[in-house]
Amino acid sequence: MAEQKYDLFDKLVDMKYTQPFTLKQGKDSDGKYERLGYVPYGKGLYFMFRKIGDDNKDNLLVMCYERDEKGKFARREEHNQEVIQAIIKKCSDMMQEAKDEGLKLTDIKSYRQKDILKKIVDKSNKEPLLLTNENGNAMVFEQVAVIPFVVLNERRLYVVLRLLNNVDGISRGTNIVFNCDKDKEGQVVFKAEEDQEVVNAIQERYIKLLQDAIANKDKK
Numbered sequence: 397m398a399e400q401k402y403d404l405f406d407k408l409v410d411m412k413y414t415q416p417f418t419l420k421q422g423k424d425s426d427g428k429y430e431r432l433g434y435v436p437y438g439k440g441l442y443f444m445f446r447k448i449g450d451d452n453k454d455n456l457l458v459m460c461y462e463r464d465e466k467g468k469f470a471r472r473e474e475h476n477q478e479v480i481q482a483i484i485k486k487c488s489d490m491m492q493e494a495k496d497e498g499l500k501l502t503d504i505k506s507y508r509q510k511d512i513l514k515k516i517v518d519k520s521n522k523e524p525l526l527l528t529n530e531n532g533n534a535m536v537f538e539q540v541a542v543i544p545f546v547v548l549n550e551r552r553l554y555v556v557l558r559l560l561n562n563v564d565g566i567s568r569g570t571n572i573v574f575n576c577d578k579d580k581e582g583q584v585v586f587k588a589e590e591d592q593e594v595v596n597a598i599q600e601r602y603i604k605l606l607q608d609a610i611a612n613k614d615k616k
Contacts, residue, residue: 405471406562409441409534417431432446435487440461458474459471516555517542524536533564537558537560540571542554542556557574573594573595
């Protein structure tokens, strides 16, 4: 089995990775940057950096990973000041929420998205989804499909998510079927479906929905 590639994006997502990042800002030469945090916004995942040794604390570098016109998940530097201010505010709000809940700011759980189920069922939502696995490692997903399904006379809500970062032996691009549920505290939890028959049924349903959508599009 080939060794899994752990690239820049994987390191950026991993809040346990605390080494400086070598990046280029504008036309400047490569420099060392510290990552301040990251948030989903619009259709992308935005990262905030501060150049190490730069006395100007307001001089931030904001990088965005999102799908380009060719469908490739690629990085670009954000220059739109309105977007940058929105990113700074959202990141600040998330950090404050984490502080209020007694979480460490270096803990990826501090970036748990609120109202995530609301985002899941919103067909217009294109934001990447942030989850944490049982080992506390960050997993970044893009939504593929939401499929209600009945298992043993129990109506469940399943979501198919595509992994965008390599983590714990799972390669990016892998589709994972999750059962959306709530724990005893009423918090939304995502449990990877372990029953392969159910997974196969969900995948078949997704393919059928995709085929129907293509057929309906061709009729128009």
